Amino acid sequence: MNTLAAPNTFAGGGLDRHSETRRDASWVAAQWARPGARVLTMRGGDPAMDGGRLALAPVNLAPLPESEAPGPAPGGQNGMPLFLGFDATGPVFAVEARENGPGAFADLRSVAGALTPAEASMAATARALFGWHARHGFCPSCGASTSVTDAGWKRSCPSCGADHFPRTDPVVIMLALHGERCLLGRNASWPEGRYSALAGFLEPGESVEDACARELKEESGLTAMRVRYHSSQPWPLSPLGGQLMIGLFAEVGDDRAQADGTELSDVRWLTRKDASAALAGTHPEVTAPPAMAIAHQLIRAWLEE
Amino acid sequence: MNTLAAPNTFAGGGLDRHSETRRDASWVAAQWARPGARVLTMRGGDPAMDGGRLALAPVNLAPLPESEAPGPAPGGQNGMPLFLGFDATGPVFAVEARENGPGAFADLRSVAGALTPAEASMAATARALFGWHARHGFCPSCGASTSVTDAGWKRSCPSCGADHFPRTDPVVIMLALHGERCLLGRNASWPEGRYSALAGFLEPGESVEDACARELKEESGLTAMRVRYHSSQPWPLSPLGGQLMIGLFAEVGDDRAQADGTELSDVRWLTRKDASAALAGTHPEVTAPPAMAIAHQLIRAWLEE
CATH class of the missing domain: 3.90.79.10 (Nucleoside Triphosphate Pyrophosphohydrolase)
Known part of the structure; x- marks a missing residue:
């Protein structure tokens, strides 16, 4: 079984992640501002759902990212939207809901098998990234609080200058x-x-x-x-x-x-x-x-x- | 190419790592005390060499582990010997030499191709582990200084209780x-x-x-x-x-x-x-x-x- 069309859940989503370009904050901001941009809200690793499908809301209906709240939350994901990539329709971001925030969220383990490969890939990526941020707010090299950069794909240490990338x-x-x-x-x-x-x-x-x-x-x-x-x-x-x-x-x-x-x-x-x-x-x-x-x-x- | 006899350097060393048993500090101490126990000294990721072979010195000739020096070094590997596993002869540990310590060390990249698979595996494992310890002295979850446990295979946070395992x-x-x-x-x-x-x-x-x-x-x-x-x-x-x-x-x-x-x-x-x-x-x-x-x-x- 060596083709790209693996039957494995979470694999083969085909998102275009723009792994190089997403380092450019102004490019990312431009994607967030595009009319077709959508956002997936996650809560505790589980995706917002709407009628059995992943709820990909237009960005203009999405709650304001918490990064607009005063000051970054040390050790957290800082509320910065995570750039997931382009699906067939356009750019998709993910944000985290507050623990008791409103919305209909589904246990990812229970619903993953019924999602499309692109949906499952988005939810898997968002869950892995948010989980990593939650456990990696501090620099393992020097112990200082780090901050999120690269559209959610990196943490940087303002104290020792180390960069940290998501762990798999x-x-x-x-x-x-x-x-x-x-x-x-x-x-x-x-x-x-x-x-x-x-x-x-x-x-x-x-x-x-x-x-x-x-x-x-x-x-x-x-x-x-x-x-x-x-x-x-x-x-x-x-x-x-x-x-x-x-x-x-x-x-x-x-x-x-x-x-x-x-x-x-x-x-x-x-x-x-x-x-x-x-x-x-x-x-x-x-x-x-x-x-x-x-x-x-x-x-x-x-x-x- | 799907056999265990891969031609890839650093692969196929066949060490018996005792991944479960090495969590038991008294078992590890007993291996360190065995007459046939040997130790590989590394300096800056490079192995000690002796006549073109990895220098595996009897433990009783090895420098005292720095863990016997007063107090652990915050953020460092604490000098605790790393248990690599058993080769065909017996238990092998690795320790780090001080930066300007004595000994004949060879650039691992230059010599790896001439080592036996078991030797290359030992040096690769020691280099990866010591490098990880050097960059992971602090808890990414809370920022506190962590300490080495499990014969060098884990770091534990005394503040928040998180366990951290080597990253690959x-x-x-x-x-x-x-x-x-x-x-x-x-x-x-x-x-x-x-x-x-x-x-x-x-x-x-x-x-x-x-x-x-x-x-x-x-x-x-x-x-x-x-x-x-x-x-x-x-x-x-x-x-x-x-x-x-x-x-x-x-x-x-x-x-x-x-x-x-x-x-x-x-x-x-x-x-x-x-x-x-x-x-x-x-x-x-x-x-x-x-x-x-x-x-x-x-x-x-x-x-x-």
Whole structure:
């Protein structure tokens, strides 16, 4: 699965982000002032909705950005509108609503699967960026309060001069394969019967393949013999911050898998028939991850191989 | 190229990092005290060397960790030894030398290609971690000074309680392909004649494929029709911090490439013959990236397809 038309939720939105041009504040201001400019309001990481679609309000109906309120809020996003990019219609910005502000907001996890790729991409980007701002108000190099620049895509430290860019953590997520079976695992904290692909954060000094082999060994005791990339997915829903899910198949040398007892409370080999039933929701014991999760797409792709 | 035996420098070191167990300070102390424990000294990101090999000194000959000096150094790595993991021989730690401390250190970029995969992995991991500590002494959430925990793999904030983990930035690097030619570009700041694959940071809300398409469009005007993953590489040499290089092939719809004039000053299509000469160092105008760069491996893999 190596095309641009990935089935992964949040991927393939096709926004034109103007990553270079958005550094120019006067260009950004001109986009904000365009008649067709629209704005997405987010609250606590969830998007404003209108009739099942993302509510993209004309900028002239949008609440005034808080940057017009006196003084920047130290450590916050400063209320500056975030430039998301151009969709097929024109420029789109995002702003954050106050915690108890009015509006109809929907849990992004619940609605993402029903959004268009462009909508899902906008909401994912806004959630990842606002979450990063909320956790990165201070300069990690010197401890001073930083301020937002580059239309929401950078924080600058007025004290030591350091620039800080949004953080995205790479995560490897792998479907271990042995013969005609795939391995799923479950965390004790998950709802009963829920199983998914094994996963973990990539660490400094590791390639994708290294991280896959390490996580597989740590969590299940299995040795990866061959790692194949399948696809990737931006994942804005973790409370730890924005992640890049890197979806892999890992062929392993034997089937002696054992849950580590810390990350995983159980691991389980599924035949193609079992996996198919789990995806369809008809397996008596195993619930597969939902279609919006890349783990679901990995299982589906393996079944279709 | 999807095996674990990647030719990419810094990848495939095979260290057993004990990512779970290293959180236990008494376990880590027991490894430090083992007769076979060794320590790598780094200075400014460069490893201590001994006769062309990484100098892995017995712990009992290593300088005392600075953590035994009175009080932690705010904002620094606190001198606590970093647990790298087990190689085939036993546990390996890394410590940082004082700026003008004694010892024979080698520029990591210059020597990495001659190290074994395990040695390169140790040096890359130590450089990425120490660099992260140097830039992350303060809590980005509240501005307080943080301290090192988990054998060097975490910083904790005594003020707000936030935990911070080492940062690795995903970077997409792509060889654009059209018919029997590949595209290389050059930055005006590079040595004359040096060309490489196009590359850029992945942004929040993007998949690998999205980021590849955006960077290609921004830097060269080309439209990616199909993106194929090749391999990945941990890259500790950027002054911006540890990166994960994600190497890709991008088939494009036409050959009307144009350098953006900001990131790139020139782009150039190379036939297989040209590319082969560039790799061999015999092209009259184009110098290819060195073998330690994933761009080199992408070109080589394309030639061998």
